[in-house]
Amino acid sequence: MIFLLTFVLTTYSQVSTHGDSLITTIDSLKKDSLKTNIPTPSAPNENSIDAPIDYNARDSILFDAVEKKMYLHGDAKIVYKDIELKAEYIELDLSNSTVYAIGVPDSTGKKIGSPSFKEGKEEFKSDNMKYNYRTKRGLINGVITEQSGGYLHSERTKKQANEEIHIKRGKYTTCNLDHPHFYIGLTKAKVIPDDKIVSGPAYLVIEDVTLPFGIPFGFFPNKSGNSSGVIIPEYGEEANRGFFLRNGGYYFAINDYADLSLTADIYSKGSWGAGMHTNYKKRYKFDGNIDFQYERVRIGLPESSNFQQKNIYWLKWKHNQDKKARPYSNFSASVDFGKSNYGKYSTFTSPAAYLKNTAQSSISYSKSFARLPINFSANLRHTQSTINDTTTMMNLSLPEFAMNVSRQFPFKRKHKVGKTRFYEKIGVSYSANMKNTVKVEEKELFQPDIFEKFDNGIKHYVSSSTQMKMLKYLTLSPTANYTERWYFNYLDKYWDYTYLNADSVTYGKLITDTIKGFNRVYDYTFSASLNTKIYGMFTFKSKRLQAIRHVLTPNISYNIRPDFGEDKYDYYRKYYNGNNAFVTYSPYENGMYGQPPSGKMGSLRLSLGNNLEMKVLSPKDTTNTPKKVQIFESLNFSTSYNIVADSLNWSPVNITGGTTLFKTLRLRYGGTVDPYALDSLGNMTNKFTWQVDSSRFGRLTSANASLSFSLRSKSTGTKDKEKTDMLFDYPNGYVDFDIPWNVSFDYNFRYNKSKFEPTINQTISVRGELKLTPKWKIEVSTGYDIKNKDFSYTKVDIYRDLHCWEMRFTWIPFGFRQSYNFQINVKSSILQDLKLNKRSDWSDNF
Template sequence: MIRQKEIFFRPRVVCLLLLFLYGSTVLFAQEGEVVRVDTTSFEAASDSLRISMADSLKINHQEGTPSKNQLEDVVECLSMDSLIFDIESQSVFMYKGAKIDYLDIHIEADYVQIDFAKNIASARGLPDSSGKFVGMPLFKNNDLEFTSKEIAYNYRTEEGVIKDVRTEEGEGFLHGDVVKKLQDNTSNMGQGWYTTCSAKEPHFCLKYNKARVIPDDKVVTGLAWIEIEDVPLPVGLPFGLFPIAKGATSGIVIPRYGEQENRGFYLEEGGYYWHINDYMDLKVLGDIYTRGSWAVKPSFRYKLRYKFSGSFYFGYAVNKVGQPNTSSYRESRDFNIRWTHVQDPKARPNSSFNANVNFKSSNFNTFNPVSTTDYLSNTYQSSIAYQTKLFNKKGNLTLNAGLTQNTKSGSLNINLPSLSFSLQRLYPFKRKKATGKKRWYEDLSLQYNMAAQNTINTTDTLFMDYFRRGTLSQHFNNGIKHSVRIQSPMKILKYINVTNSFNYTDRWYFRSVRQKWVYDSLFSGTYDLSGHVQTDTVSGFVRGADYSIASSLSTKLYGMFNFKRGVLKAVRHVVTPSVSLSYTPDFGDEKHGYYKDYFDPTRGEFVTYSIFDGGNYSAIYGGVPAREQGLVSFNIGNNLEIKVRDRSDTLVGTRKVKIIDNFNLSTSYDMTRDSLRWNPLRLSGRTKLFNLINVTYAASYDPYALDSLGRRINTFQYAVDKRLFRPSSTSYQFSLSYSLSSNKLRSWREKRAERDKTRAALNSKLGTEEERMEIAENPEMFLDWDNPWNINIGYNLRLGAAYRYGRYGEVTKTPSYIHTISARGDVNITPKWKVAFNTNYDLAKMELSYTRFDIHRDLHCWEMSFQWTPMGYTKGWEFMIRAKSSLLQDLKLTRKKDFREY
């Protein structure tokens, strides 16, 4: 039935409503029919209806005075079922899949009514055949989006009332039984809850009686309490405050609480976070304990995109452990300074500045470690480096400041600074335009390097003592070294590589050593020779220069053995022999000034010493060689590979297997010595067996025999016991590291299934032919995958021996033996349970070493973890359950007992 004063269309209508005002004309319509009345026209397309006012319809308004009901833009409507216009009440009714878009407002529901007289849009769901309400309203306004049971919205004042609303704000979800949206876009809520759980029925929530939502800022509630699985906890809060700003915001960092046996109750990691701007922030955290310990830890971060980024941290802690006035009481004041700075390579392509500083007092990690690694570590390195290219990128300048610290021994090694400059290899005789055959001298090259250092080796206590006394600069060791290398490579007989080189080194120092004999008595008689050597360090510029020449020959010899039958197809042996000759003149003569002497009356002779080494002073780049040296060095390198048949490789059919990666034999002969001219024979090798086991080998064999005091003598070992060499030391090492995971196993299965799918499926007599073809074409769909897991197994065996020869020829062999096995991995017992482990076992001592177990449970919006270290220095356990959302990072329960409490 069709009512008067209504226009009814179905099944799908889209309308554009333009100034739908003051209409009183009576219209009639049948289904799918448009009736023209008066001068108002309704033009309907196949899926749309457009309503417009004709020119002859006169509405008199004062010019410049818009109607109070006038719309600012077009209202777009969509209805999947039906749409009804009631011109008398100036309303539109839409059913099933209704949508309205006006300005930045979007409403969806199964029932929507627009009252143009009151400027109100209402929406709600409709019951289906079972009586369940479906098509509940969805409201969108800019970034605001929510679903609800019922909406009444005034699109002119932008105010509205929403019932049973659920909306997402930041990382959380808000629910309110009745919500009033205000004109300033804030909302007042009554009787609702807030949660970060995305489940339709949240596992936990914070319930409240009233709340206010300030978009992109915060949610403030009144009296609130926590409910878990619909069970309220006996914990109330006077109010709740949840930041929902999209960017970073400043605020208080809630501390964690607990108890330690030796420091009492505590509040840790609490403080304030200050978001200064988009480029930097500051966080100040602190710890406090009831037995007097405390710490403050400010950290500053900065970042400028495409320029640089970094952070600075300073930690100061006062630790009081044990009961006062007892032997167990300890008190220490410790600090830690960390600074990192990384320059973006795009900022300045020809230069860079980077810093990584980590300096701390020796006891800082004992009481304030961030992780287990921090507690176990005792060596730390810091560096600040600036690097730039000079001379049209032909030169490279590097300036470094470095620190190496051992908190266990207290040792410090500081470079402040170290400087290096190098030039690219220059070819002074190389033609710019090569024509004809290359001349031998065109490959002659020149290379220059310069290095400078200012360093000190001391302890942290002595360093502070020097600093307080103002004598720190006197304990630095410094120097400059210039190196020039001229090199000329060439080939002889096509296969022999010959390289001739000249090396010049010049060292500059600002201190040197002087030694003299000093008698202990002022009135020493003729037979009173008691005294000592006095060593003085003299300030002043000195230099030490030396040079050497060298020539080397090398080539490669290939041996190939082919086999026609069997799995083994070929064996290839590559031998790389090389011989080199180097000569260094004698710079120990007094005329050079690098060596001086003094008379020792107890020995009745002059003693020669180097001006670069003595007492507490040792030149940073060493001294000048004291004697002439003519060294002939020999080296033979070996590499062994085999080629075997590989059925999986359908293209080549073979694969290479390395048997010996490298096996070297080396020794040298000094022509300028008067005895003991041969140096020990050194052997070293490495290989990888089955692509799993790394094997390394090293040994040293001496051709000379020893005397009764264990000293080398100028007699070959062969003359003593018919052996060519006497073993000095040997070392073997076998290590294995193997990883296996569900993904790797899956890959193996896929390859195997791909290779065998046709044979396995088509030859099977089970199922129909179509089913067998489907299995053959899609094997991965029929594999039973295990839950994800991975495991890594490590094995290390190191055997070594040092040989000591006694007075009567007896040999004492001192073996060294390291034998360990380790395993680490994790297993998903179920999709929500994960167990991880890391354990090490010393097979030599037959005991466990560092072992740790971790259990993790995914509780959807929560997570639970348990960590247990049953033994060792880091023995302890920790249980924690917390909310996943970073917004509620302080909503957690922690119970632990760490290594400091045992």
């Protein structure tokens, strides 16, 4: 602050020179009468200097021993410790204990070299200044200083001995210009360092126009670091909820590691809300934030036909542990939990949250060991749908434990001699998973009987595999897998013939009992795969096209599994229903890890991967270095044949692929072709499609394709530190003007035909940004559903940079969130409530 002048000016009680920093010019008119013996300075007092003072000037330094004055002309500079004073002219009067600094006009009459003071990060400028370093009182005219992101201008400033500052005709602004675009005019003010600023009548001036309103007095905190204080609410009106005061409350600066904001909302038609937000951070340890919002939404009046009342809430918690804190363990949290209709009714829902279909949460702890191949994790998980009010199911895992043992080689010799033997490559891995899960409606979440609805189980998985070369170019990979499930209950089904159905006056009902007890359920499979790569090269004599390379990756695998539906395993049972027929079921069909599959399997799986690229020479390349151009990044085919099945041995052929054209056009595609034909009822037969219709290879049951591209102009600026800090501090408010324009386009196509009638879905989405001028920018995002012939969520944002102000216009032209918002506000968060806002609220669409 400018008030730190005391420290620098009290050092002028003694003057010392050293080295070459002093150039002394003696006045030739007084040379003969000048006494060369300067009086010895008195003993050091409380104002004595305790470090050397460096001072210099471009033109001259004059020392008058009679008047005890020193004059520094032209780019005068005085440095003491971390204090620096610059001015075109500095005058030091030792007899009166004062220092005077001022700028002077140049040959054109323009004033140059105005006094500039700096200590550490504190810096200010003034027209002129005079200070008495003994009485510690000073007078400063035309001062400009930065105050925690704002700028304080003062026409006349007096500094008192107790460090208090008195200001007359002052200005406070966040505009960094010497002549600011706006300011709060202070007729008079008193500044108490590291405490507060108290002002008399104050008024707002914009572009030198004084607005016809003001305040009789002002009270502003003036403390470094975070300060507690009142959060001023925003006000407005909505058609359905009435007049409101929103997001007002109190901010608590708890300490250097945490803060807390408590806010509340109130509406004239009965709606209200309360919120809490806290941030916490301990350097090199952890950081995070918690956000909770509760709202009671009342739409309309109780006697109206459209009256609605909803109680909604949402909790968010983010916690991250620094990797340096504990290298072998980690705790993290990402909680996103609340009422499924919160996104529809809450005032504070962002467009991204509104468009989100699901909410997921995870609280996890993981542990690894430096000398053991074991890692452990414990998790609490949550998933819920947020599509609409009717889908209110939640899936909870409380808790879920997992343990993994990385792949070990039990037959590997400790001291290798000669070649590696095939059995040394045999690796074994193990994993275990335990879950305790429940699927409930939101309204049942906090009921006392919820713990009785939890389902639990444990799963063990062991895998052993190896690899070996065959015939030099083939790789054989045999694998054996074993899965064991532990359940603590099972189902018992039977038909009760004595039960009377009152509606139909018939007897009989299926009874399902859940019987508690430990159950061990296992299965195992064996497989072996054989794969290789085949390269093909086609060369050309063309000057541009040099070659085309084709890479094929064939793979053959065989999987076998016994029939776990046999009676000896007791994994499947039967009951006799009322239609005199046996129905097969598994006692473990509701188990979270499923049940072993029934029926033998001897499946031969075939797959073929393709990659096609060409090498071309660019006519602009003088180095004759060929460039690779992808034709197909991937084109894959796969199917399987079940040797032990008595019919329908072939599975559908799956096709996937994708490529990138012209560096910007991305194409992805896929499809499924079923080789078997359908009968007239839509049931699959054991006849191939080409046997029924020779013109068709198979039935296309599904297909998908996506096409996307993005274009942008070259960046016109550089990423400096100020822009990087703004991006991280204000991610939602940061507008990047270094990219004049960019546009992205996505097209998605989906085709499904399980029987006779196909369904086709096509969607288009477009996003774009355009910098109209150096200060104007427009952003548009929209989409279109071709099948439903309707636009998806559409938003238009217009931004205008007004130096220290900014203008934003957001328009959602149609849909449930139809609304607009126009706002002009000060950029700085210090005066964030200095704004003009006009809007229509989307909540009026209810």
